[in-house]
Amino acid sequence: MHHLSVTDDSWTGPAIEALASSNVYVSTDVPGYEDLQASLAQTVPADGSIAVVVLPDEAASADQYTFYLLEKLTKGADQQTVILAIGDDLMGDSTALGRDAVLTIANQNEGAGMPTGLVETVQDVKADLPAGGGPGGTDSGGADVLMPVIIGGVVLVAAVGTTVGLIARRRRKPAASRKSADPVPPGIRLRVNRLRELAPSYAAVPGNAIAAETATNIDTLASHVEQLFIRLDAKAGEDQSVIAEAEYSDKLARLVAALDRDYLLDLLTRPDLWDAPDERVDEVREALTAVTTQIVDNIKQVNARKGLLFQVSLDSLIGRSELRDWERQFRKSSGEPQQGDGSP
Incomplete structure (x- = not known):
C-alpha cells in the first residue's frame, strides 16, 4: 500500500x-x-x-x-x-x-x-x-x-x-471502436506528438530551472490538448470539435516552432548567440502558459456544456520571421497544405 x-x-x-x-x-x-x-x-x-x-x-x-x-x-x-x-x-x-x-x-x-x-x-x-x-x-x-x-x-x-x-x-461505441478511433484530429495529434518529443530535450538540460519547468509545461500542454478533444468527442457536437481544431492547429504549430531545438532550447543553452535572448525566452514561456490556460478553460466549458471561447493571441510569436519559416517547415514536413500568415 x-x-x-x-x-x-x-x-x-x-x-x-x-x-x-x-x-x-x-x-x-x-x-x-x-x-x-x-x-x-x-x-x-x-x-x-x-x-x-x-x-x-x-x-x-x-x-x-x-x-x-x-x-x-x-x-x-x-x-x-x-x-x-x-x-x-x-x-x-x-x-x-x-x-x-x-x-x-x-x-x-x-x-x-x-x-x-x-x-x-x-x-x-x-x-x-x-x-x-x-x-x-x-x-x-x-x-x-x-x-x-x-x-x-x-x-x-x-x-x-x-x-x-x-x-x-444508452447506445455507445463498441470497445474495439473506442480503442481504434482517436478523438484527437490527425493534425492536432501530429503537434501533440511533436511536443512530447521535445519535452525530454528540455528535461536533459543540466542545472537550468527554466528548461526543467518548460519540460513539465510541455507535457502538461500535450495532455490537456488530448483531454480537450476527448471530451469534445464525447460531450459536444462535431461543430465544436471542428472549431477547436481550427483554433489550435495554428497556435500549436507556432508553439512547436517556438519550442523546437533550434529556437527556445538554443536560446536557453546558447543565449550568447542571440539578440535579446531574455525577451525571446519570455515570449515563448508566456505563449506556452497562455495557450495551456485557454485549453483548460475550454475543457471546463465543455464539461459545463458551454460554447468554446478563444481569447489568446500569439502576436509576439507571429512577429518573429524565423518562427514563421519554421512553422512553414513543420507544415511541409507533416504533409499539410501551406497557409498564408500575412508575411511577404
Missing part, C-alpha cells in the same frame, strides 16, 4: 484508507450514500482490479489542477483502475487501460447522470479490462444470485460480482 500525504484536502484521505479494505468508497456527504455504496459494491469486481470513489460536488474545490484528486487516489490505492465521481463529473485512470481510455468511457456515460452513468462506466471499464482477473463461481452452482438494491426509488437487480441494473443502457 502506498502512503500519500493528504494534508492539502479532506477528501482523499478517508477514501484511500477505505480502499485498503474495500473496492468502493462513497463519502457520507453524498446524498443516499448508503444505498449507493451497497449498489456499487455489487457492481465492482471483487478481484480488486477496480476501485470506485464517489465524492460530493464541493470536493471539486480541492482540485488544485485537472485530475489532482484522481492522481492522488490512483497513487494511494492498490487497485489498478480507479473511477472517481465528483458530483456528476466522472473520470478515471487505469494502469491496464490507460487514462485516456477510461476517460473516454466515463465521458460517454456522463450524460446519463448519477448513478446511471457511474454504473455504466464501471461495467464498461470492467468489460474492457484483460480477462482472468474476476472472481470464480458462486455457491449457487454457477447461477447468478440476484440482489435488489434501492437507490432513490429506482430498483437495481444486482448479480454477485455483476450488476444487471434496471437502468436502460
Whole structure:
C-alpha cells in the first residue's frame, strides 16, 4: 500500500484508507450514500482490479489542477483502475487501460447522470479490462444470485460480482471502436506528438530551472490538448470539435516552432548567440502558459456544456520571421497544405 500525504484536502484521505479494505468508497456527504455504496459494491469486481470513489460536488474545490484528486487516489490505492465521481463529473485512470481510455468511457456515460452513468462506466471499464482477473463461481452452482438494491426509488437487480441494473443502457461505441478511433484530429495529434518529443530535450538540460519547468509545461500542454478533444468527442457536437481544431492547429504549430531545438532550447543553452535572448525566452514561456490556460478553460466549458471561447493571441510569436519559416517547415514536413500568415 502506498502512503500519500493528504494534508492539502479532506477528501482523499478517508477514501484511500477505505480502499485498503474495500473496492468502493462513497463519502457520507453524498446524498443516499448508503444505498449507493451497497449498489456499487455489487457492481465492482471483487478481484480488486477496480476501485470506485464517489465524492460530493464541493470536493471539486480541492482540485488544485485537472485530475489532482484522481492522481492522488490512483497513487494511494492498490487497485489498478480507479473511477472517481465528483458530483456528476466522472473520470478515471487505469494502469491496464490507460487514462485516456477510461476517460473516454466515463465521458460517454456522463450524460446519463448519477448513478446511471457511474454504473455504466464501471461495467464498461470492467468489460474492457484483460480477462482472468474476476472472481470464480458462486455457491449457487454457477447461477447468478440476484440482489435488489434501492437507490432513490429506482430498483437495481444486482448479480454477485455483476450488476444487471434496471437502468436502460444508452447506445455507445463498441470497445474495439473506442480503442481504434482517436478523438484527437490527425493534425492536432501530429503537434501533440511533436511536443512530447521535445519535452525530454528540455528535461536533459543540466542545472537550468527554466528548461526543467518548460519540460513539465510541455507535457502538461500535450495532455490537456488530448483531454480537450476527448471530451469534445464525447460531450459536444462535431461543430465544436471542428472549431477547436481550427483554433489550435495554428497556435500549436507556432508553439512547436517556438519550442523546437533550434529556437527556445538554443536560446536557453546558447543565449550568447542571440539578440535579446531574455525577451525571446519570455515570449515563448508566456505563449506556452497562455495557450495551456485557454485549453483548460475550454475543457471546463465543455464539461459545463458551454460554447468554446478563444481569447489568446500569439502576436509576439507571429512577429518573429524565423518562427514563421519554421512553422512553414513543420507544415511541409507533416504533409499539410501551406497557409498564408500575412508575411511577404
